[in-house]
Amino acid sequence: MTPGALDGLLVADFSRVLAGPYLTMLLGDLGATVIKVESSDGDQTRGWGPPWRDGQSTYYQAINRNKQSIVLNLKDPADRDLAAELARRADVLVENFLPGTMRKFGLDYDSVSETNPGIVYCSLSGFGSHPDAAGLPGFDLVAQAVGGLMSITGEADGPPTKVGVALVDAICGLHGGIGVLAAVAARKQSSRGQLVEVSLFSSLLSALTNQAAGYLMGGVVPGRAGNAHPSVAPYEVFETRDNSIVIAAGTDVQFVRLCQCLDLDALSSDPRFSTNSARVSNRLELRELLIGALKEWTSEEAVQRLSQASVPVGPVNDLAAAFKLAETLGLDPVWDIDGVDHVRAPMTMSVTPPRPTSAPPMLDAHGTTLRAWLSDNDAGADVNRNHEAMPTSVI
Known part of the structure; x- marks a missing residue:
């Protein structure tokens, strides 16, 4: 062995x-x-x-x-x-x-x-x-x-x-x-x-990483925001036609891909959403627009299409599905x-x-x-990083 x-x-x-x-x-x-x-x-x-x-x-x-x-x-x-x-x-x-x-x-x-x-x-x-x-x-x-x-x-x-x-x-x-x-x-x-x-x-x-740093360095005492991220958008749970998925479009490039995939190309150039800071400030409005488009798809369809477009996405699994996925990924x-x-x-x-x-x-x-x-005093006599005397049935 x-x-x-x-x-x-x-x-x-x-x-x-x-x-x-x-x-x-x-x-x-x-x-x-x-x-x-x-x-x-x-x-x-x-x-x-x-x-x-x-x-x-x-x-x-x-x-x-x-x-x-x-x-x-x-x-x-x-x-x-x-x-x-x-x-x-x-x-x-x-x-x-x-x-x-x-x-x-x-x-x-x-x-x-x-x-x-x-x-x-x-x-x-x-x-x-x-x-x-x-x-x-x-x-x-x-x-x-x-x-x-x-x-x-x-x-x-x-x-x-x-x-x-x-x-x-x-x-x-x-x-x-x-x-x-x-x-x-x-x-x-x-x-x-x-x-x-x-x-x-x-x-x-x-x-607490970024949340702690936001307080210590920025003086911001964060509150609850559900599944939303305090500094990145869109980065939360979204409802589809039949279930829920998560989308974690953490970069501008990923957001453009998301908009293209959902036939919402105009959003990526809209001043309200063209930068991450703007998207965070207008998160609720952005969320409603994205959910409106996602309601046309099932969760399985959304995950498949967004994955193909290289948009970070995933289903909200229970533990049974999580272990099954880990198996399919060879983990x-x-x-x-x-x-x-x-x-x-x-x-x-x-x-x-x-x-x-x-x-x-x-x-x-x-x-x-x-x-x-x-x-057994003899077994423990040569202590400090030498355990050869321990019974093999135990060690």
């Missing part, structure tokens, strides 16, 4: 719910050995259903493949010692408890780095570790609300609306993963690890793991591709083997 890019990297995963497990799953996809530490109740997402598959929550299964599970009670001295030993042997530790929690168990960065100076310690939180933020609830929905995302999501005359998935959690996990990989790369130069801190709040502010969006379909890792790599190696583990599925390994 082709080795993964992160083969030999040992990750101690003390995280739960979404941001941390998503991060560590991607590291596992890339070849890292991920040991998931859980309480006797297990990761909360194990109980987040419906839907279910084979008695397990599909939510939990979505973000926990390629891992081993061990139950450790961090309030129990013996289990706490095993957790400390795991942290001592690990290359990377990921946790997303409330700030200060890991310190209570002697598993904070300062404590772990004393015995393992090479540790890359990633701490994820809702709002950071500052005392004023430490007690704030680290939930995606709260972050979407207080971080401004809901204020720009939804119809202009409707209520603030959340995104249809815990997007801030996923973004935070990705930012945390970038920080972890950067710290691992830096360790090759200094032989020392470091603390990586990422919060849902800061991740969201970064991901191979699904991994079969023990007869269950999983969304494949989104990156492709020509030499060290990500791969599925195991299904999401049952609670404490590897507890016996891992406890024996962690209790």
Whole structure:
């Protein structure tokens, strides 16, 4: 089997719910050995259903493949010692408890780095570790609300609306993963690890990109505009004779092509629409004119004709149609793991591709083997980037 890019990297995963497990799953996809530490109740997402598959929550299964599970009670001295030993042997530790929690168990960065100076310690939180933020609830929905995302999501005359998935959690996990990989790369130069801190709040502010820049640089506090874009037109959802499509004509050339395709050539030279700035200022009027022409076509016809004219366009798919499209495009969006379909890792790599190696583990599925390994002083003697002593059934 082709080795993964992160083969030999040992990750101690003390995280739960979404941001941390998503991060560590991607590291596992890339070849890292991920040991998931859980309480006797297990990761909360194990109980987040419906839907279910084979008695397990599909939510939990979505973000926990390629891992081993061990139950450790961090309030129990013996289990706490095993957790400390795991942290001592690990290359990377990921946790997303409330700030200060890991310190209570002697598993904070300062404590772990004393015995393992090479540790890359990633701490994820809702709002950071500052005392004023430490007690704030680290939930995606709260972050979407207080971080401004809901204020720009939804119809202009409707209520603030959340995104249809815990997007801030996923973004935070990705930012945390970038920080972890950067710290691992830096360790090759200094032989020392470091603390990586990422919060849902800061991740969201970064991901707001143009909207955040519009406020910081232009003094504009954006509001909700439905599916319209604040700076580009036409760039939104349009109704056809039978359904809806999106058109993203982001350049003047694309707009000219759109007008030609819809037999609306005069619009491209009309002063109200001849430039993007003018189109944004007159978006509602432009929208009505475009919908009037699109009502002559079905969505399938519109997508086909506009695509042929090199106008960015697409149908508004549900998930079933989205996966079907990905298949037809050769993206191979699904991994079969023990007869269950999983969304494949989104990156492709020509030499060290990500791969599925195991299904999401049952609670404490590897507890016996891992406890024996962690209790074996000889196995862990040559710590810091050398895990040859780990049992092959685990690594």
